[in-house]
Amino acid sequence: MNAVSHYPLPQPDAQTRAYWDGCAAGQLKYQSCAACGRVQLIPRALCERCQGNDLRWNESGRVGTVLSFTTVHRAPLPVFKAMAPYVIALVDMQEGFRLMANVAAQAAPVIKIGAIVRIGFVQVEGMALPRVEAVE
């Protein structure tokens, strides 16, 4: 079985394509609502707070604080079993949105709640995925 082909890569849609194109270009993009100022990670057609549809794309400074993290030993899919143990973190970005990503191996030993981290990118089967990295 070719486990690589089972990697659950993101399938960009009309609303998320700009986000994933941004990742490919080394940029972490997020939406903000022109009406109420709300920022949101998961791109969509309207604002999650006021349902306004005038949404702007912004570029994040890619610095945030670890809200929580876990080291996963029991992976849900074969492709991740090869990587286990791996670390997943929730990061509150300085701009106010929250992100989930894996923690880079070099950062894993020092990750803790409240740590300041930077979001970088890792190439996975031709797609750039955000990744949590240590701040130098």
Next chain:
Amino acid sequence: MSMNAFITGAYDTAVGELPGSSCMALHAEAAMGAVSDAGLRLSDIDGVLCAYSFTQPHLMLASVFCEYLGIHPGTCFAIQAGGASACIMIMQAAALVASGQCRHVLVVTGDNRLTGMSRNGAVAALSEVGHPQFERPFGISVPAAYALVAQRYMHEYGVTPEQLAAIAVEHRRHAGRHPKAHMRAPLSVEQVLASKPIADPLHMLDCCLISDGGAALVVSSRAAARDTHGQAVEILGAGQGHTHEHIVVAPSLVDYGCKTSSATAFARAGVQASDIDVAQIYDSFTITLAVELESIGFFPRGQAGAAAAAGELGLGGTLPCNTHGGLLSYGHSGAAGGMFHAIEAVHQLRGDARERQVRDARLAFVHGDGGILSAHCSLVLGA
């Protein structure tokens, strides 16, 4: 106050490893058992609600079930809200009978998740609750998502792995008193902590079981309940709370929809948390129960694990909780997992829980949680 709805029949199948079982056969056994328990005939049933299945997934599971059983009710549909499904089905059945749309509604759940698919298959299927673009590419699983909750909760309130383990230990003690429970061998805190790490800080024994099994209830209107022969249990209050689906979007990692759902259910029933004699609360992981107990208000912040360690969730404790052993030790068969909690509440209120019986149990609280503490439904039931 009253919701004008009564649980008039209840039945659950054997639970655990049931070779030769199937999703629909478990549904049918549970349904026939519940109808019989109510003293009704199948032809009295005019509404059927089903949930979902991993081993026999279908767009119209309730229609598939009615066809399988050979019945043609006037109302028939499926409800999917993960672990909240059972409570939401009961709440919806109550609305159907109270509004006069139905007289006797059968709510049926069941799945052969253990023998009907591989353990890997079940874990993979469950991981699909993760967001396909913003969570699943990072290897999220249901345990990993709850581990993120646990890690934050332990950080904020100083809760220890030993305290979470005490929850699993008490559940196993409860299960030891139930002859049908999937796992009955006594457990120690040390065993929980020494079990395989799944996603830190959760160990395998912090996680629910995967079981085969089915469970069903009959919900009847006040007038229709007079046709039944079992001991009816009244649905006094019900409420729901929904804050998110994906953990990355959860507005809080310590307060969840159970706060709203329970407050609504208590208000509707005209009771308070402190009035509850016995609680059956969704326990997909030890952390799930800890967070719910505190968010609902049964224990102060950060105290549920310590309370468990002190025996407060035990049979003689301040809040006997999951007296059948819960998802952690009694069994977890998909939507039936949540239904087992409701069935146990019926046993407690009927006073036929044998050595598990909470003395003078008059008021029971039942709670379901779907997703990653995403969808919540609470019920208050009265003898």
